[in-house]
Amino acid sequence: MKQNNPSTEQGSDRREIRMLSEYKHPYVTVDLLLFSVIDGQLAINLTVRDEEPFKDMYALPGSFIRENESAEGAVERLLSDKLELSGQIYTEQLMTFSDVNRDPRERVISIAYIGIIPDKAMVNVPWMKWFTIQSSNVGSYKLCQVDGDESFICTCLGFDHDKMLEIAIDRLRGKIDYTDIIFKFLKDSKQFTAGTLREIYQSVTGQEINRGNFTKYQMNTYMEHGLIKKTGSISIGRGRPADTYSYIGGDRLWIKY
Amino acid sequence: MKQNNPSTEQGSDRREIRMLSEYKHPYVTVDLLLFSVIDGQLAINLTVRDEEPFKDMYALPGSFIRENESAEGAVERLLSDKLELSGQIYTEQLMTFSDVNRDPRERVISIAYIGIIPDKAMVNVPWMKWFTIQSSNVGSYKLCQVDGDESFICTCLGFDHDKMLEIAIDRLRGKIDYTDIIFKFLKDSKQFTAGTLREIYQSVTGQEINRGNFTKYQMNTYMEHGLIKKTGSISIGRGRPADTYSYIGGDRLWIKY
DNA sequence: CCAAAAGTGTTAAAAGTACACCCATGG
DNA sequence: CCATGGGTGTACTTTTAACACTTTTGG
The missing domain is CATH 3.90.79.10 (Nucleoside Triphosphate Pyrophosphohydrolase)
Known part of the structure; x- marks a missing residue:
């Protein structure tokens, strides 16, 4: 018969510890x-x-x-x-x-x-x-x-x-869409371009995302949440120099919207 | 000095088991x-x-x-x-x-x-x-x-x-937005109304959601994903009878979009 | 001067939001 | 016959998506 007193039931905590000591723990x-x-x-x-x-x-x-x-x-x-x-x-x-x-x-x-x-x-x-x-x-x-x-x-x-x-x-x-884990893949989180980040994004998700939209929206969202900032500087390559960014968000999480 | 042979390193698996047997397991x-x-x-x-x-x-x-x-x-x-x-x-x-x-x-x-x-x-x-x-x-x-x-x-x-x-x-x-956990709160998952589901939604999220929109979009999304279907029947209450739905989705997960 | 890489703009479709309107029922 | 709860429509805003255009560099 079940006891009505929670005390008695709770006592099973300790009893179980003693009992299980004889078991092999995992x-x-x-x-x-x-x-x-x-x-x-x-x-x-x-x-x-x-x-x-x-x-x-x-x-x-x-x-x-x-x-x-x-x-x-x-x-x-x-x-x-x-x-x-x-x-x-x-x-x-x-x-x-x-x-x-x-x-x-x-x-x-x-x-x-x-x-x-x-x-x-x-x-x-x-x-x-x-x-x-x-x-x-x-x-x-x-x-x-x-x-x-x-x-x-x-x-x-x-x-x-x-x-x-x-x-x-x-x-x-x-x-990857609502946390900052993407930045953990960056070789240099203090100096990176939208292209670099986009490549990581595509590698992880396995699907392509439009270049222009990524630069405009994704990077903008990160900035609005205070995760990154433009370092203003530009980088070198074949075509037009890219804006560079720096990751500044600690390890804070940002929920979309 | 580190050994180059992975075999030797891997052997530590077994060694560690023997060694830890003398530890107290958690x-x-x-x-x-x-x-x-x-x-x-x-x-x-x-x-x-x-x-x-x-x-x-x-x-x-x-x-x-x-x-x-x-x-x-x-x-x-x-x-x-x-x-x-x-x-x-x-x-x-x-x-x-x-x-x-x-x-x-x-x-x-x-x-x-x-x-x-x-x-x-x-x-x-x-x-x-x-x-x-x-x-x-x-x-x-x-x-x-x-x-x-x-x-x-x-x-x-x-x-x-x-x-x-x-x-x-x-x-x-x-x-709650992209899984079917909301249906686990239903007292009768084979006969419920949009209002019932909306109350649960609001209770869990702690924020109000517009009634009309919930009925139209949320219920529609559930239906599109094959989680629920209209049972056609209507229920009783004070005002106009409500459409009733039945939960039919096993425990499948549906990612939004 | 042209190809390549990157920023920016335009437009259309889709989704989300607010709110109004109408319908059916019980008192 | 009216308050109440519920379905549905509309208009507006925001987001997403596709793609075109412009800018800047190296060869």
Whole structure:
């Protein structure tokens, strides 16, 4: 019979802790989906697995969460230790994957994070490889290795990392219109042109956007929201010099309209 | 010195598992933000804590994840055991909170979930209480207990549940325009009017929307996306009978435009 | 002088907004 | 017969989209 006193019910909190101490707790890891734009294409950084399970398949880099660090802390450690990336890297949580058998060895719950860097060359370790992402059908992607001796094509990742990738790409595409993530792809956020930004936009969304309209409206919107300002200076190239802009918005979010 | 062979590096996966077995693993819980609309206001279901930490404060219901269940499974169990809700309840993952000291007792990582039910009366246990949400400033909410003898006002929840609530409300408001979550609030999704749906819309977003336009455009958009259809029948009330609609879209997502 | 790259302008269609008008029902 | 709730129409503004035109540079 159910007790009417909330006290008794709430006591189950502590009881459950004692009880579950005898259970085996799950491992908790973070997995990182590190993106960049390479030659006008969205790309993801992967590592090859050298042992079972999923031996010889590519997968996302990951790391266990230590006793005294948060998931964000684990991602930072992963970035500096496994990818040897120093300095501030943009990351945001994607979502958590907890299927009981997602790792055949042990029960592992993984918190997936998205990361963005402006240049593939920042990752400078031999065990990480870049793959450009070609979206074919809905929810289906073809990965082509960059800098490979031959064009290695990878269609299936280890664990549930395919699903993670799919969700991450949707997230990037969804957020590019009303957040400032686009600026995280910029090699020089203090001096860039509308053309540069447009290329990134097209790489991420996978669809073309009219040049003139992008310059007029998109850049204007960014300015109205105080994210960028014209540095007035001009750049060099083949044709007419382009206006240059500087990214000044901290990491503030701006909701459209 | 860094090894050039990815194999050696990858081996750390297994090494780390062995190593971490000696660590204490974190507890992993799910916390549920169960929403409903009560008298034209968005409301959240909370429980009072009867012991430290955060004794006498209100907090979200939660549960530990068991060895052989996913986070979604834990949420289902939480819904049926602690809230005594049977049948299919709409839930979606919000995000995971992993600050080292978010629970002063133990290291607990929590995966927060949003849930939506159409009627407060579905929760029928004495330890759960409904609070309407009045958004005052940005990121600040006042909670007013429903059915309380006196109007109890709660401004601060236990643990990091305030932050969870804030993020959850933002999520609801953001998604109401391009997903079908609005229909999860409907008491009868097979027979409802534009007015009913408009009331929910206003309750969730906290802002008024023109009646005529809602009927014309919003309902039309839903129909174009195959989410609802006119049942042709009319309903009863004071004024002119209203067209009734039926929700037919599974749980498909529709991106605007 | 011409091709290339980039800024700016023009126009039409689509979407959003405000508000008015008419319809059907219950008291 | 009138207040009330609900459908529908209209006019206006804003946004989006397509494309043309002009400016500036390098070869």
